[in-house]
Amino acid sequence: GAVVSQHPSWVICKSGTSVKIECRSLDFQATTMFWYRQFPKQSLMLMATSNEGSKATYEQGVEKDKFLINHASLTLSTLTVTSAHPEDSSFYICSARDSGGAGELFFGEGSRLTVL
Amino acid sequence: DAKTTQPPSMDCAEGRAANLPCNHSTISGNEYVYWYRQIHSQGPQYIIHGLKNNETNEMASLIITEDRKSSTLILPHATLRDTAVYYCIVRVGFYNQGGKLIFGQGTELSVKP
Numbered sequence: 001g002a003v004v005s006q007h008p009s010w011v012i013c014k015s016g017t018s019v020k021i022e023c024r025s026l027d028f029q030a031t032t033m034f035w036y037r038q039f040p041k042q043s044l045m046l047m048a049t050s051n052e053g054s055k056a057t058y059e060q061g062v063e064k065d066k067f068l069i070n071h072a073s074l075t076l077s078t079l080t081v082t083s084a085h086p087e088d089s090s091f092y093i094c095s096a097r098d099s100g101g102a103g104e105l106f107f108g109e110g111s112r113l114t115v116l
Numbered sequence: 117d118a119k120t121t122q123p124p125s126m127d128c129a130e131g132r133a134a135n136l137p138c139n140h141s142t143i144s145g146n147e148y149v150y151w152y153r154q155i156h157s158q159g160p161q162y163i164i165h166g167l168k169n170n171e172t173n174e175m176a177s178l179i180i181t182e183d184r185k186s187s188t189l190i191l192p193h194a195t196l197r198d199t200a201v202y203y204c205i206v207r208v209g210f211y212n213q214g215g216k217l218i219f220g221q222g223t224e225l226s227v228k229p
Contacts (some may be wrong), residue, residue: 004159006159019121032173034216034217036219041141043203043219043220043222044154044160044219045219046216046218046219049216085141091157093159093160095159095160095217104162105161105217107159107160107161107162108159109159110157110158110159112117112157
């Protein structure tokens with residue numbers, strides 16, 4: 001089946017630094033990708049919709065200046081957590097929509113961010 | 117997209133069928149029922165989806181009531197590896213509205229030996 005890869009799978013950083021997480025669709029093109037955040041014992045919360053070649057669409061309450069999203073190619077979207085703080089520690093998950101198939105959504109394995 | 121209601125948790129004996137219910141009484145005619153599951157610390161995995169007919173694949177069966185207000189996901193022979201949180205999501209097809217999925221709280225299924 002289709003594969004979506006996230007990198008890194010886990011990262012630890014110091015407070016105040018920025019962290020970039022990559023989401024790649026390995027065997028299909030994705031004009032649309034989605035970023036989710038998940039805190040322990042909670043469900044996935046949609047943060048933003050990433051569109052290739054255009055600005056991301058953020059869900060209500062998500063700070064676009066803090067969570068920078070870039071979707072520069074049909075197979076890569078990046079999420080940068082700027083000036084990270086301990087409350088940004090979370091599990092970040094991306095999904096990609098297969099543009100060429102039936103439009104199915106495939107999820108990455110997630111990236112666990114810990115901010116010290 | 118229509119709201120869904122699922123029990124927060126369920127237990128199932130290994131080897132038995134696991135029947136996970138979902139209520140979606142405000143579903144619209146063009147909305148599909150999707151099921152995903154999430155094993156601890158992994159990304160969600162697609163299981164099955166349907167519009168009004170019952171569906172079956174290698175993982176599970178989906179039974180949708182005639183009025184489409186509820187559905188049941190059936191794992192015919194649950195194994196320990198099926199322990200996960202199962203999400204029932206109702207929305208228009210992937211082709212529309214950018215295809216985003218909004219997750220509810222899901223059902224935490226524990227398969228016990």
